[in-house]
Amino acid sequence: MATIVIEGAYLATLDPERHEFIGHVVAEGNRIVKVGPGPAPAYEGARVVDGRGCLVTPGFVNTHQHLYQWVTRGLAADATLFEWLTTLYPVWARISEESVYVAARAALAQLALTGCTTAADHHYVFPRGGGDLLAAEITAAAEVGLRFHPARGSMDRGQKDGGLPPDSVVEDRDEILAATEAAIDRWHDPAPDSMLQVVVAPCSPFSVSGELMRESAALARRRGVRMHTHLAETTDETDWCRETFGCTPLEYADQLGWTGPDVWFAHGIHFDDAEIKHLGNTRTGVAHCPSSNARLGAGIARTADLRAAGAPVGLGVDGAASNESGSLVEELRHAVLFARARGGPQSMTVRAALEMATLEGARILGRSADLGSLEPGKLADLAVWEVTTLPHAGIPDPIAALALSTPPPLALLLVNGRPVVEHGVLTTADTAAMSAEVARIQAGLFA
Numbered sequence: 001m002a003t004i005v006i007e008g009a010y011l012a013t014l015d016p017e018r019h020e021f022i023g024h025v026v027a028e029g030n031r032i033v034k035v036g037p038g039p040a041p042a043y044e045g046a047r048v049v050d051g052r053g054c055l056v057t058p059g060f061v062n063t064h065q066h067l068y069q070w071v072t073r074g075l076a077a078d079a080t081l082f083e084w085l086t087t088l089y090p091v092w093a094r095i096s097e098e099s100v101y102v103a104a105r106a107a108l109a110q111l112a113l114t115g116c117t118t119a120a121d122h123h124y125v126f127p128r129g130g131g132d133l134l135a136a137e138i139t140a141a142a143e144v145g146l147r148f149h150p151a152r153g154s155m156d157r158g159q160k161d162g163g164l165p166p167d168s169v170v171e172d173r174d175e176i177l178a179a180t181e182a183a184i185d186r187w188h189d190p191a192p193d194s195m196l197q198v199v200v201a202p203c204s205p206f207s208v209s210g211e212l213m214r215e216s217a218a219l220a221r222r223r224g225v226r227m228h229t230h231l232a233e234t235t236d237e238t239d240w241c242r243e244t245f246g247c248t249p250l251e252y253a254d255q256l257g258w259t260g261p262d263v264w265f266a267h268g269i270h271f272d273d274a275e276i277k278h279l280g281n282t283r284t285g286v287a288h289c290p291s292s293n294a295r296l297g298a299g300i301a302r303t304a305d306l307r308a309a310g311a312p313v314g315l316g317v318d319g320a321a322s323n324e325s326g327s328l329v330e331e332l333r334h335a336v337l338f339a340r341a342r343g344g345p346q347s348m349t350v351r352a353a354l355e356m357a358t359l360e361g362a363r364i365l366g367r368s369a370d371l372g373s374l375e376p377g378k379l380a381d382l383a384v385w386e387v388t389t390l391p392h393a394g395i396p397d398p399i400a401a402l403a404l405s406t407p408p409p410l411a412l413l414l415v416n417g418r419p420v421v422e423h424g425v426l427t428t429a430d431t432a433a434m435s436a437e438v439a440r441i442q443a444g445l446f447a
């Protein structure tokens with residue numbers, strides 16, 4: 001069992017008292033065994049990492065992504081969500097096991113290189129004959145070495161049923177439910193140190209039938225797994241729900257059983273005061289994706305109000321087709337800046353944004369007993385950021401350096417006690433070869 005001692009670093013523990021100090025953190029195997037100020041005691045045979053000039057944070061949790069989109073970036077560059085989706089659906093209808101595997105490896109590598117240790121993915125496009133796409137991304141996550149929460153997504157409301165996606169990318173409801181339950185049987189590991197947990201995730205109100213939403217919720221609760229969907233992303237969606245169902249997206253979701261501490265919504269931008277109170281009372285989570293929301297001009301989520309109401313808010317990069325950088329640490333900065341642009345200078349502190357990236361993300365995924373803070377007994381998922389380089393040197397508060405300046409170099413990333421990034425380089429796979437594969441697959445998709 002390998003022991004890693006990180007010494008002399010500034011630690012943002014995110015423990016219940018939010019202790020911060022210059023000190024040490026010790027990982028033995030896949031668990032943190034000691035955290036404290038000052039030097040660490042001697043551990044025979046341990047690897048000692050000099051953390052001077054570094055900030056150590058818990059590993060970041062990405063709560064919303066579409067890994068497959070890494071090979072379809074940069075399209076519909078100036079479009080609204082509905083325009084962008086209708087441009088991309090026909091391209092996505094051509095994805096395969098190979099393209100999903102290549103895209104997922106690249107997107108997960110970028111997440112690791114930007115501080116992410118646990119990644120949730122929402123995969124909802126399953127073209128007929130496309131192969132086992134969930135298996136492809138699960139293989140990719142195991143190779144890159146991240147803790148992974150794949151959400152088995154779905155769409156059953158095609159254009160012939162009044163939905164937005166073409167009929168070629170939607171599936172039959174019974175097939176979806178059977179495939180989702182099969183994915184839980186095959187892959188879901190409920191253990192406290194699990195590297196793989198399956199989520200049930202119909203795509204959105206405008207691409208999924210009410211029956212599928214209701215039956216998906218019943219399935220998830222019967223099997224004790226989490227539930228995820230897109231909700232309240234744009235005003236177009238709110239208008240569509242009012243015309244189609246005579247209510248708001250949240251009222252619709254609520255009627256179908258889609259609120260509660262086991263549910264989290266991607267985006268959650270267009271909620272009124274009463275809806276925010278309801279989300280807080282039900283402890284329903286939101287994955288805040290500020291870069292994607294800005295890229296598509298969707299709006300700015302009321303993160304401060306949601307948090308004040310008691311709703312957990314995590315961060316997400318969203319798919320790379322609407323956030324080409326796919327960098328989780330950038331979402332931390334954007335969460336701070338956009339909250340203040342919307343709600344004024346008091347609406348989001350840099351430490352609140354760090355909570356969203358770590359503790360709150362872990363809570364949303366149901367992993368807060370084991371992830372999200374640096375405490376003895378928690379899993380050894382952590383990021384060591386260098387904050388003495390040109391963009392950060394002289395910023396006295398390391399957390400301000402992380403959240404307000406450009407992303408700092410990542411000296412080390414541990415996932416389950418294993419070094420996945422060392423000195424800014426992925427240790428588990430060759431990113432140059434990955435980039436060449438992405439270009440090849442992208443060219444093939446558009447040939």
Ligand SMILES: [Zn+2]
Nearest residue numbers: 230266318319
């Ligand atoms: Zn999304």
